Amino acid sequence: MSVLYDRLALEHPGAPVIYLSTGAWNVAPTLTRFLSRNLYPAGPLLLTDWGPTHDRIFRSGRQHKVDSLKRLAEELPDVKWLLIGDDGQHDEEIYGEFALEHPDRVAAVAIRQLSAGEAVLAGGRTKAEGYAEKTSVPWVSAPDGAGLATELKRIGLL
Template sequence: MAVLYDRLHHAHPGAPIVYLSTGAWNVAPTLTRFLGRNLYPAGPLLLTDWGPTHDRWFRNGAQHKHDSLARLAQEFPGIRWLLIGDDGQADERLYGEFAAAHPDSVRAVAIRRLTAGEAVLAGGRSSGAAVDAHVPWISAPDGAGLDDRLEELGILDNDPA
C-alpha cells in the first residue's frame, strides 16, 4: 500500500493525503512512526478521541469517519477525493454513502480486501454492499491490484517513471 500511496502522491503533486482512521489519538505517535518507516507520504491524521461520551462507553468509529468525511467535503469543496479503505468494519458503506451524497467530490473509491487474518483483527468484514453512487468503485487484495485498477481509470499513469 505504501508504494500505491507514493505513486498517487507523485502522480498528483500538491494533492492532500489525509489519513482517516477510527484509531484513537493516543496511537498517533506510533501510527506516525509506522507511516514514516514504511515510506508512506506525509499527511495529517484524522483520529478519534478515546473513551466514553455522554451516552456511550466507547466512541463510535463509523460516526467519526462519517463526520470527518462531511467536514472534508465542506472545508475543501473543490477537491475530488480518492477514498481508499478496506472491507473491514464500515468503509464500504461509509464511502458509498459519502459518494452518493457528494458525487462531485469523489473521483473514485478503492477498497482493499483484507486477508482472513486481517479481517479477524479488524473485527470482521463488512457486508460488501456499496451504495450505488455513480462513481468508479474498485477493489483488490493489495496495493498492487488497486494500482492496476487505478491505471485503468486513468488516475495513475502506467509509466511510473
C-alpha cells in the same frame, strides 16, 4: 500500500494526503512512525478521541469517519477525493454513502480486501451493499496495493 500511496502522490502533486482512522489519538506517535518508516507520503492524521460520550461508553469509530468526511467536504470544497479503505470497518458503507451524497466530490473509491487473518483482527468483513452499482463514482477493489494500482490505472487515476 505505501507504494500505491507514493505513486498517487507523484501522479497528483499538491493533492492532500489525509489519513482518516478510527484509531485513538494516543496511538498517533506510533502510527506516525509506522507511516514514516514504511515510506507513506506525509499527511495529517484524523484520529478519534478515546473514552465515553454523553450517550455511550465507547465512541463510535464509524461516526468519527462520517463526521470527518463531512467536515473535509465542507472545509476543502474544491478537492475531489480518492477514498481508500478496506472491507473491515465499514469503509465500504461510509464511503458509499459519501459517494451517493457527493458524487461530484469523489474521483473513486478503492477498497482493499482484507486477508482472512486481517479480517479476524478487524472484527470481520463488511459488505458494500451494492454501492458500486448505486453511484456513478468508479469503485475498485483488490487484495493489495499492487492490485488497486492496476485498477486505478484502468480507470485513469494512475
